[in-house]
Amino acid sequence: MSGDKIIIFDTTLRDGEQSPGASMNMQEKFRLAQQLVKLNVDVIEAGFPIASKGDFDCVKNIADHIRDVRVAGLCRCNKKDIDVAWDALKNGEDPRIHAFLATSDIHLKYKLKKTREQILELAVASIKHAAKYTSNIEFSAEDATRSDLDFVCKVFEAVIDAGATTVNFPDTTGYAMPDEHAAQIKYLMGKIPNIDKAILSVHCHNDLGLAVANSLAAVKAGARQVECTINGIGERAGNTAMEEFVMAVRTRADLMDVHTKVVTEQIHTASRLVSTITGMFVQPNKAIVGANAFLHESGVHQDGVLKERTTYEIINPSDIGLSKGNIVLGKHSGRHALK
Ligand SMILES: [Zn+2]
Numbered sequence: 199m200s201g202d203k204i205i206i207f208d209t210t211l212r213d214g215e216q217s218p219g220a221s222m223n224m225q226e227k228f229r230l231a232q233q234l235v236k237l238n239v240d241v242i243e244a245g246f247p248i249a250s251k252g253d254f255d256c257v258k259n260i261a262d263h264i265r266d267v268r269v270a271g272l273c274r275c276n277k278k279d280i281d282v283a284w285d286a287l288k289n290g291e292d293p294r295i296h297a298f299l300a301t302s303d304i305h306l307k308y309k310l311k312k313t314r315e316q317i318l319e320l321a322v323a324s325i326k327h328a329a330k331y332t333s334n335i336e337f338s339a340e341d342a343t344r345s346d347l348d349f350v351c352k353v354f355e356a357v358i359d360a361g362a363t364t365v366n367f368p369d370t371t372g373y374a375m376p377d378e379h380a381a382q383i384k385y386l387m388g389k390i391p392n393i394d395k396a397i398l399s400v401h402c403h404n405d406l407g408l409a410v411a412n413s414l415a416a417v418k419a420g421a422r423q424v425e426c427t428i429n430g431i432g433e434r435a436g437n438t439a440m441e442e443f444v445m446a447v448r449t450r451a452d453l454m455d456v457h458t459k460v461v462t463e464q465i466h467t468a469s470r471l472v473s474t475i476t477g478m479f480v481q482p483n484k485a486i487v488g489a490n491a492f493l494h495e496s497g498v499h500q501d502g503v504l505k506e507r508t509t510y511e512i513i514n515p516s517d518i519g520l521s522k523g524n525i526v527l528g529k530h531s532g533r534h535a536l537k
């Protein structure tokens with residue numbers, strides 16, 4: 199495998215569950231967590247412990263019983279949230295506290311009604327508090343892509359000094375474009391003096407259909423953790439689809455020069471499980487996991503694939519755990535396929 203490893207932070211159980219109509223019960227979340235371990239993701243974000251008693255119990259159940267993966271819990275930047283998150287997480291294997299605070303002026307002015315100085319203070323105090331429990335701490339600058347970049351740099355530098363070991367730069371509203379997102383990551387890498395002491399992460403939303411493209415661009419620019427969900431479920435138009443990101447990195451290793459530790463043969467099973475549990479089925483033409491993703495209907499394509507699969511397939515279906523045939527007989531099929 200070439201280049202650096204990209205940390206896959208799966209948030210299907212947290213951001214994914216925020217998809218309208220996708221709520222999951224404790225058993226369903228646990229089953230999905232077991233499948234995420236089979237996929238070999240690096241971090242599972244299991245929920246937002248302070249959000250409800252149910253959410254707390256789900257995170258605790260996963261942290262208590264799931265092994266071979268780091269379990270993360272989300273919290274706002276205040277002591278109570280952090281204490282409750284740690285209480286849910288503490289029995290996990292190297293559990294991660296994930297604290298977030300908005301940095302954009304629009305969120306500061308209308309949502310938080312705080313000044314930049316107050317935000318900086320609150321972020322540092324919260325990370326220092328979390329550091330009493332663990333050194334596995336992630337800080338997210340909510341709405342980072344619409345924030346003043348120099349302010350984000352200042353906050354990231356301060357929280358790394360306070361003990362954050364991952365700093366996440368979320369495109370909370372799905373507003374960024376790939377070249378812009380890459381430039382933002384490059385700017386942070388060049389400007390934050392202690393960035394070598396933390397992993398720079400991205401968390402993209404798909405409002406403009408660019409979550410996967412933005413994540414790939416960010417990785418090329420130096421990001422080393424990608425937050426994503428199975429089938430791309432999540433708030434509004436969803437998050438970076440893990441299967442698309444992982445298979446793009448693998449298929450275009452020649453351009454990406456990074457790798458993930460995901461066991462891709464488990465992708466199809468994971469996708470089906472998420473669809474079944476949430477009732478959110480992927481559209482047939484969805485990349486990688488759609489029902490038609492590996493089907494060839496036109497006679498010319500079928501003839502090619504039967505002679506040599508790679509004429510029209512850039513991914514071997516078995517790489518994502520599919521074993522069935524890839525030819526469908528339709529009105530565009532030819533004699534060769536019929537035979
Ligand atoms: Zn999100």
